[in-house]
Amino acid sequence: MVRPRGTDGSLLRSLPWTLGALALSIAPHIPYLPIWITTAFFGCTIWRYTIEKRRRMLPSTWFRALLALICFLGVLATYSSISGVGPGSALLAVMASLKLLETRKRRDQFVLLFICIFLVMSSLLREQNLWSLPYMIISVIVIVTAWLRMSAAKSETATQSFSTGGRLLLYAAPLAVAMWIFFPRLATPFWSVPIDTGRATSGLSDTMSPGDISSLSLSNEVAFRVSFDGAIPQPRERYWRGLVLTRFNGRTWTGLEPSVSASAQQQIVVSGDPIAYEITLEPTRQQWVFALDMPMTWSLPKTFMGPQQQLARPVPIDQRIAYKAVSYPEYRVETEISGLYRDWFSSLPDNSNERTAELARQMRAEAGNDRDFIDAVLRKFHNEEFFYTLEPPPLGNDPVDRFLFETRRGFCEHYASAFSVMMRSVGIPSRIVLGYHGGEINPMGGHLIVRQSDAHAWTEVWLDGLGWYRIDPTAAVAPERIDYGASDAAFEGLGEAWGLSAPSQLLHKLSLTVDAINAKWNDWILGYGPDTQSRFMEWLGMQDPDWQKMMLTMIGLVAGLVMLISLMLALRYRAPAKDPAAILYRRFIRKTGLEPGIGETAERFARRAIQTNSLPPGLIMSVTAAYHDVRYGGADESALVRLRQAVGAIS
Amino acid sequence: MSSIPWPFPSPGAFLGSLRAGALARVGRWARKRQGTDPATTKLRPGRVYILPTGVGIVFAIMVFVMLLGSMNYNNNLSFVLTFVLFGIGFISMHQCQRNLVGLELTFAGTEPVFAGQAMRFGIAVTNHSKSARCGLRLYREGLQSDIHDLQPGESKVFILAVPTEHRGWITLDRFGIRTLFPFELFRSWAWLHMDIRGLVFPRPAENPPEPPPTMVAHGHRQHDARGEEDFAGLRKYQEGDSPRHVAWKAYARSGQLLSKQFAGADTSSQWFDFDDIPVNDIEQRLSVLTRWVVDADRTLEDYGLRLPGTEFEPAHGETHRRACLETLALFETGTR
Numbered sequence: 011m012v013r014p015r016g017t018d019g020s021l022l023r024s025l026p027w028t029l030g031a032l033a034l035s036i037a038p039h040i041p042y043l044p045i046w047i048t049t050a051f052f053g054c055t056i057w058r059y060t061i062e063k064r065r066r067m068l069p070s071t072w073f074r075a076l077l078a079l080i081c082f083l084g085v086l087a088t089y090s091s092i093s094g095v096g097p098g099s100a101l102l103a104v105m106a107s108l109k110l111l112e113t114r115k116r117r118d119q120f121v122l123l124f125i126c127i128f129l130v131m132s133s134l135l136r137e138q139n140l141w142s143l144p145y146m147i148i149s150v151i152v153i154v155t156a157w158l159r160m161s162a163a164k165s166e167t168a169t170q171s172f173s174t175g176g177r178l179l180l181y182a183a184p185l186a187v188a189m190w191i192f193f194p195r196l197a198t199p200f201w202s203v204p205i206d207t208g209r210a211t212s213g214l215s216d217t218m219s220p221g222d223i224s225s226l227s228l229s230n231e232v233a234f235r236v237s238f239d240g241a242i243p244q245p246r247e248r249y250w251r252g253l254v255l256t257r258f259n260g261r262t263w264t265g266l267e268p269s270v271s272a273s274a275q276q277q278i279v280v281s282g283d284p285i286a287y288e289i290t291l292e293p294t295r296q297q298w299v300f301a302l303d304m305p306m307t308w309s310l311p312k313t314f315m316g317p318q319q320q321l322a323r324p325v326p327i328d329q330r331i332a333y334k335a336v337s338y339p340e341y342r343v344e345t346e347i348s349g350l351y352r353d354w355f356s357s358l359p360d361n362s363n364e365r366t367a368e369l370a371r372q373m374r375a376e377a378g379n380d381r382d383f384i385d386a387v388l389r390k391f392h393n394e395e396f397f398y399t400l401e402p403p404p405l406g407n408d409p410v411d412r413f414l415f416e417t418r419r420g421f422c423e424h425y426a427s428a429f430s431v432m433m434r435s436v437g438i439p440s441r442i443v444l445g446y447h448g449g450e451i452n453p454m455g456g457h458l459i460v461r462q463s464d465a466h467a468w469t470e471v472w473l474d475g476l477g478w479y480r481i482d483p484t485a486a487v488a489p490e491r492i493d494y495g496a497s498d499a500a501f502e503g504l505g506e507a508w509g510l511s512a513p514s515q516l517l518h519k520l521s522l523t524v525d526a527i528n529a530k531w532n533d534w535i536l537g538y539g540p541d542t543q544s545r546f547m548e549w550l551g552m553q554d555p556d557w558q559k560m561m562l563t564m565i566g567l568v569a570g571l572v573m574l575i576s577l578m579l580a581l582r583y584r585a586p587a588k589d590p591a592a593i594l595y596r597r598f599i600r601k602t603g604l605e606p607g608i609g610e611t612a613e614r615f616a617r618r619a620i621q622t623n624s625l626p627p628g629l630i631m632s633v634t635a636a637y638h639d640v641r642y643g644g645a646d647e648s649a650l651v652r653l654r655q656a657v658g659a660i661s
Numbered sequence: 662m663s664s665i666p667w668p669f670p671s672p673g674a675f676l677g678s679l680r681a682g683a684l685a686r687v688g689r690w691a692r693k694r695q696g697t698d699p700a701t702t703k704l705r706p707g708r709v710y711i712l713p714t715g716v717g718i719v720f721a722i723m724v725f726v727m728l729l730g731s732m733n734y735n736n737n738l739s740f741v742l743t744f745v746l747f748g749i750g751f752i753s754m755h756q757c758q759r760n761l762v763g764l765e766l767t768f769a770g771t772e773p774v775f776a777g778q779a780m781r782f783g784i785a786v787t788n789h790s791k792s793a794r795c796g797l798r799l800y801r802e803g804l805q806s807d808i809h810d811l812q813p814g815e816s817k818v819f820i821l822a823v824p825t826e827h828r829g830w831i832t833l834d835r836f837g838i839r840t841l842f843p844f845e846l847f848r849s850w851a852w853l854h855m856d857i858r859g860l861v862f863p864r865p866a867e868n869p870p871e872p873p874p875t876m877v878a879h880g881h882r883q884h885d886a887r888g889e890e891d892f893a894g895l896r897k898y899q900e901g902d903s904p905r906h907v908a909w910k911a912y913a914r915s916g917q918l919l920s921k922q923f924a925g926a927d928t929s930s931q932w933f934d935f936d937d938i939p940v941n942d943i944e945q946r947l948s949v950l951t952r953w954v955v956d957a958d959r960t961l962e963d964y965g966l967r968l969p970g971t972e973f974e975p976a977h978g979e980t981h982r983r984a985c986l987e988t989l990a991l992f993e994t995g996t997r
Contacts, residue, residue: 117716117845120716120719120845124719124720124723127723127727127742127746128723130742131727131730131739131742131743134736134738134739134742135730135734135736135739138736138737138738142738143738143741146738146741146742150742150745150746154749154844157844158843158844160845161796161841161842161843161845162795163795163796163808163809163810165810166795166810174843178749178752178753178756178843179745179749181748181752182745182747182748182749182751182752183745183748184748185744185747185748185751185752186741186744186745186747186748187744189744189747189748190737190740190741190744193740193744195732195735196732196733196735200729200732200733329734329736535737535738536737536738537737538737539735572751572755575752575755576755579755579756579759580759582759582790582791582792583759583762583763583790583791583792584763584790584791585763585789585790585791586789586790586791586813608700608701608767
């Protein structure tokens with residue numbers, strides 16, 4: 011019986027680099043991958059390395075096939091689909107792990123390195139940050155080094171491979187930059203595949219249940235950045251409209267899936283001056299598009315206005331997008347609501363929050379008309395002992411009752427919900443708008459930063475002759491929240507409470523600087539799209555830039571650069587200058603008319619030359635003697651002079 | 662049930678034959694274009710060819726797919742990645758070709774072999790440039806040398822071991838040097854047509870008939886079993902003298918090689934005669950003769966060789982052996 015043999019250890023020189031490249035390219039995916047894939051990958055990595063190091067056997071074909079089947083089913087079960095970046099990168103990670111177990115030959119590693127490249131690419135599709143570019147470059151350097159290690163000679167050290175890889179990347183860099191600048195960008199995509207729907211939403215939730223969570227997480231993550239064409243509007247005008255909730259089941263407010271409404275935009279009647287701005291929205295993985303209340307035009311393709319004047323797209327926003335919009339802070343939504351719709355917007359579940367309903371009916375009767383009633387409710391919030399807090403107590407059943415009559419502590423959601431329920435109790439149609447309010451001005455970049463902590467909820471009520479009218483009950487409770495915005499309020503409080511005003515101011519300045527750099531990076535590098543590109547082309551002096559002109563410029567530039575690089579390579583590989591003695595001796599050989607044989611010494615050649623009588627023997631002897639002196643006589647300049655004279659004497 | 666032979670070649674075989682045909686045509690074209698190369702040839706840029714490898718084609722497809730993806734998602738960092746990879750591919754093409762240009766190839770000689778053994782053609786490759794040349798390999802249809810790197814100024818002999826079948830001259834009319842450096846995306850190569858040949862001796866017969874008996878040439882006396890002869894004197898050693906007749910004591914004294922001479926020596930010698938071999942086939946006869954020569958050379962006996970038209974007097978030594986084997990190798994081939 012032949013004992014099966016283990017690996018021969020021949021991959022030991024390249025395998026660590028390949029494994030390193032794989033680990034580097036999988037790392038950005040780890041937060042999104044199910045834990046079993048990450049475990050499987052690192053398990054396989056360590057296993058494969060041990061096999062190579064200890065000269066063990068690779069697992070059998072059957073075992074690998076079984077493993078492959080299990081992993082494929084696992085991916086299918088986790089994602090229930092195999093298209094998109096999420097399942098795609100999970101599959102790539104699984105493929106890499108399995109391929110590792112059957113990597114036998116040097117060249118099998120090509121597949122692994124190609125998987126690496128695709129993994130790097132898909133991580134870029136998923137997320138683009140300030141650090142994405144340096145990280146990508148490091149990954150590419152390691153991949154290239156691993157690639158060179160595969161075919162490197164035994165004597166070549168890893169450092170040499172690394173520097174060769176780095177050198178080739180340096181040559182490639184100008185080509186890449188030229189192509190990146192001039193390659194025409196498309197305005198519309200060829201196809202739209204959701205990039206990643208597997209991840210939880212990072213922005214607003216689609217529903218609102220005040221009282222269920224007892225505290226709001228104050229994430230400082232940026233939701234979007236806004237740069238205004240003109241002056242930045244006052245904090246109280248900065249209502250960033252998002253989605254609208256219309257149904258209440260006693261605990262939770264829900265909305266409808268976004269749908270197109272042709273009339274929604276026509277209902278808006280504007281007055282006053284428009285505000286033009288550009289929003290760079292971080293990926294939300296939701297369909298809602300945010301804009302200053304109330305948007306009239308927006309530059310985002312395929313984006314529509316829903317029946318509740320909310321903006322949405324048919325596909326989730328899984329990439330950072332930038333769009334221009336024009337909004338009118340002074341507007342009215344003039345629409346007639348009658349019959350069914352009126353009931354719909356004022357419906358409440360039976361037998362819930364009954365004390366609230368009772369109170370509302372009583373206050374309405376006292377007020378006499380709807381507007382006075384609204385004022386009375388807001389006054390109640392303002393005058394009575396209601397508190398604005400980010401950590402309210404949980405509310406349990408009949409949350410509105412408990413909130414209004416017992417706890418009286420809450421944030422925007424609680425007030426919006428309570429207000430809305432009170433309106434509905436007396437038959438006034440109302441709805442809840444979720445979005446952001448406020449934002450912080452970054453003095454370095456001149457833009458507005460709206461963070462997740464700026465999330466806000468307010469209400470809209472429908473009144474005869476006024477249409478849908480915005481009312482923010484939170485403003486009645488915590489006017490400073492509306493006047494200054496959440497970030498400023500939180501920041502001031504925090505700084506003073508800890509007595510850390512000065513250092514935290516400094517820290518804050520620093521974070522604003524990073525934010526300004528990030529914004530510029532987003533605008534010019536990550537957001538380099540058709541518009542930015544043509545603006546840049548015009549700045550470069552191109553008349554009416556179009557894709558043909560850009561393509562031609564790109565080809566010309568690349569051709570020029572390639573010639574330059576080719577020249578540099580040729581210089582690298584040129585022969586070193588011959589020494590003068592060799593040149594002189596070469597001239598002497600030509601004069602003799604003979605061809606020296608392989609391994610023929612100067613002395614033998616001289617003898618042969620004398621025999622053929624091609625030159626006077628004396629000359630041949632003097633040249634040969636001088637040549638010998640130059641070669642073997644030590645560092646003596648005079649020998650070279652003699653050789654020059656001797657050769658010169660021939661002609 | 663007998664299987665009906667499929668009348669068409671399999672796709673693989675068909676593609677293979679297409680490729681072989683194309684290669685042969687291109688080879689002929691290159692030969693005509695380049696002519697016969699001198700024994701020392703420097704690779705000019707014009708004769709270094711380059712094509713993408715299979716890996717290179719897959720890489721190109723991958724970069725194209727990445728470009729489409731980047732365009733679709735307007736993802737600027739993946740544009741960067743795509744263009745960097747494109748740049749790497751482009752640079753590696755130039756680097757791959759530069760890796761060969763300027764190399765100097767010199768025929769470094771070869772040793773005769775017996776038919777069936779591999780003829781080892783040595784080609785010295787010299788790197789005259791300031792940069793190292795990596796991953797070089799010589800090849801001929803169906804075989805290749807080891808891979809070597811050449812440091813600046815370095816010269817190495819690459820061995821092409823060509824299997825031999827028949828006696829006579831074997832020519833290496835065409836060979837190539839190629840490299841996949843740096844990324845195996847491109848294969849760069851140059852064809853060389855040097856006038857290189859090596860001599861193949863006939864294959865020594867496996868089971869030869871008994872060699873003819875040792876004969877005593879011009880022996881005047883009966884010599885006894887001990888083989889003692891009359892010592893006649895010393896003369897200067899000549900090539901072919903038996904080492905047993907060297908006067909080693911005299912050598913130790915004077916440092917001069919002298920051979921003992923015997924009067925009326927019984928120089929035991931064999932005659933190997935082409936016409937005496939009891940087989941009909943010429944090649945087999947040559948094969949038997951080769952075996953006898955090789956064996957006789959090992960036993961240090963004098964031997965003579967008689968071929969139609971050629972005769973070697975009994976002698977011994979490397980020159981004699983070589984002359985005999987060369988004659989056997991080239992017998993009736995019409996070449997020298």
